[in-house]
Amino acid sequence: MKIAILAGDGIGPEIVAQAVRVLEVLKSDGLKFELEPGLLGGCAVDAAGEPFPEATRRLVTDADAAILGAVGGPRYDMLPRQLRPEQGLLGIRKMLGLFANLRPAVLYSELANASTLKPEIVAGLDILIVRELTGDIYFGEPRGIEQRDGQRVGFNTMIYSEAEIRRIARVAFQAARKRNRRLCSVDKMNVLECTQLWRDVVTETNKEYPDVELSHMLVDNAAMQLVRNPRQFDVMVTGNMFGDILSDEASMLTGSIGMLPSASLDDKNKGLYEPIHGSAPDIAGKDMANPLATILSVAMMLRYTFDQEAVAVRIESAVKKVLAQGYRTEDIYEPGMKKVGTKGMGDAVLANI
Numbered sequence: 001m002k003i004a005i006l007a008g009d010g011i012g013p014e015i016v017a018q019a020v021r022v023l024e025v026l027k028s029d030g031l032k033f034e035l036e037p038g039l040l041g042g043c044a045v046d047a048a049g050e051p052f053p054e055a056t057r058r059l060v061t062d063a064d065a066a067i068l069g070a071v072g073g074p075r076y077d078m079l080p081r082q083l084r085p086e087q088g089l090l091g092i093r094k095m096l097g098l099f100a101n102l103r104p105a106v107l108y109s110e111l112a113n114a115s116t117l118k119p120e121i122v123a124g125l126d127i128l129i130v131r132e133l134t135g136d137i138y139f140g141e142p143r144g145i146e147q148r149d150g151q152r153v154g155f156n157t158m159i160y161s162e163a164e165i166r167r168i169a170r171v172a173f174q175a176a177r178k179r180n181r182r183l184c185s186v187d188k189m190n191v192l193e194c195t196q197l198w199r200d201v202v203t204e205t206n207k208e209y210p211d212v213e214l215s216h217m218l219v220d221n222a223a224m225q226l227v228r229n230p231r232q233f234d235v236m237v238t239g240n241m242f243g244d245i246l247s248d249e250a251s252m253l254t255g256s257i258g259m260l261p262s263a264s265l266d267d268k269n270k271g272l273y274e275p276i277h278g279s280a281p282d283i284a285g286k287d288m289a290n291p292l293a294t295i296l297s298v299a300m301m302l303r304y305t306f307d308q309e310a311v312a313v314r315i316e317s318a319v320k321k322v323l324a325q326g327y328r329t330e331d332i333y334e335p336g337m338k339k340v341g342t343k344g345m346g347d348a349v350l351a352n353i
């Protein structure tokens with residue numbers, strides 16, 4: 001087993017360091033894998049002049065899985081678009097065909113008071129957001145900014161083929177089958193043809209999974225329902241852009257965006273595993289970032305790519321124990337708890353694993 005370690009930018013190296021410590025403990029306990037570091041994002045631009053250099057392309061192609069911290073930062077926002085760190089992340093997703101992005105929003109009961117919502121609204125929360133990751137307006141052509149009639153216009157193309165919709169719908173129906181058998185598909189079919197097709201194809205795919213109860217919701221309503229009554233959802237499936245937005249929103253139900261891991265999978269469960277948050281330039285280098293989303297992403301990697309459910313549960317149990325013991329990074333801190341930094345949280349997880 002080879003795992004590529006892509007620390008990235010901002011808080012990326014700090015949080016990935018804690019995930020690597022967890023992996024090293026598992027290795028000393030007999031799990032067999034090799035870790036190989038690589039450059040992706042702004043650090044790759046600095047070192048190699050491009051966000052997804054050839055050496056990283058080779059590394060992730062050879063590896064069975066990759067762990068990513070985050071990419072990006074204000075320093076790179078003025079670069080030509082193709083040289084920006086985010087293009088590295090989009091490039092790796094596209095090149096490896098990682099079309100299925102699983103983003104579980106689970107509230108650890110110890111954090112019920114850390115959420116900005118009332119504890120009784122979020123208690124018991126366990127939602128899986130299935131986000132399509134290699135299509136939609138993110139990749140659609142034509143796109144650009146150009147002169148028309150004496151002024152600049154900007155344009156992008158929202159596009160999905162039925163094959164793309166069907167394969168992500170199948171992933172979502174299969175996930176729902178392993179949970180509470182309820183799937184809510186989120187679209188904007190009242191305005192956008194692309195998402196009318198989305199709704200039609202998801203409805204057709206339901207025939208293959210008649211045991212799963214399918215509902216549909218418009219994205220604006222879904223954003224509202226997520227904060228009104230989030231526990232109505234079991235699995236949600238949606239396109240690339242809506243999924244990006246709704247998953248950041250859902251993360252706050254769990255206490256912090258620093259709690260949400262993710263798996264980006266191809267059709268053979270090869271995967272890229274990363275927290276859903278970004279490089280958090282405002283707290284980078286301050287030993288303040290919450291590393292739990294990254295550590296929980298390691299658990300997802302063991303579950304989905306390496307089929308090591310017991311080890312995944314071991315990591316998740318360690319996180320639960322650490323929270324029960326009162327350890328909190330700044331983002332989930334409440335008075336009376338033990339405030340720790342990024343490394344201190346890593347220490348606490350290692351002590352409980």
Ligand SMILES: NC(=O)c1ccc[n+]([C@@H]2O[C@H](COP(=O)([O-])OP(=O)(O)OC[C@H]3O[C@@H](n4cnc5c(N)ncnc54)[C@H](O)[C@@H]3O)[C@@H](O)[C@H]2O)c1
Pocket residue numbers: 011069070071072073074086089257258274275276277278279280281282283288289290291293331
């Ligand atoms: N997957 C990725 O690599 C990824 C994802 C999102 C954004 N980005 C990039 O990150 C940069 C910053 O974007 P942004 O500020 O919009 O979003 P962000 O997720 O980086 O940060 C948003 C807010 O959440 C906080 N936060 C994020 N992760 C945290 C953690 N682990 N612990 C504690 N607090 C945390 C930040 O401090 C900030 O206040 C941009 O360049 C963006 O393109 C990358």
Ligand SMILES: CC(C)[C@H](C(=O)O)[C@@H](O)C(=O)O
Pocket residue numbers: 072086089090244276278
């Ligand atoms: C950095 C950006 C390209 C990325 C996305 O929009 O997919 C991020 O926000 C995410 O959620 O992984």
Ligand SMILES: [Mg+2]
Pocket residue numbers: 244245248276
């Ligand atoms: Mg995002």
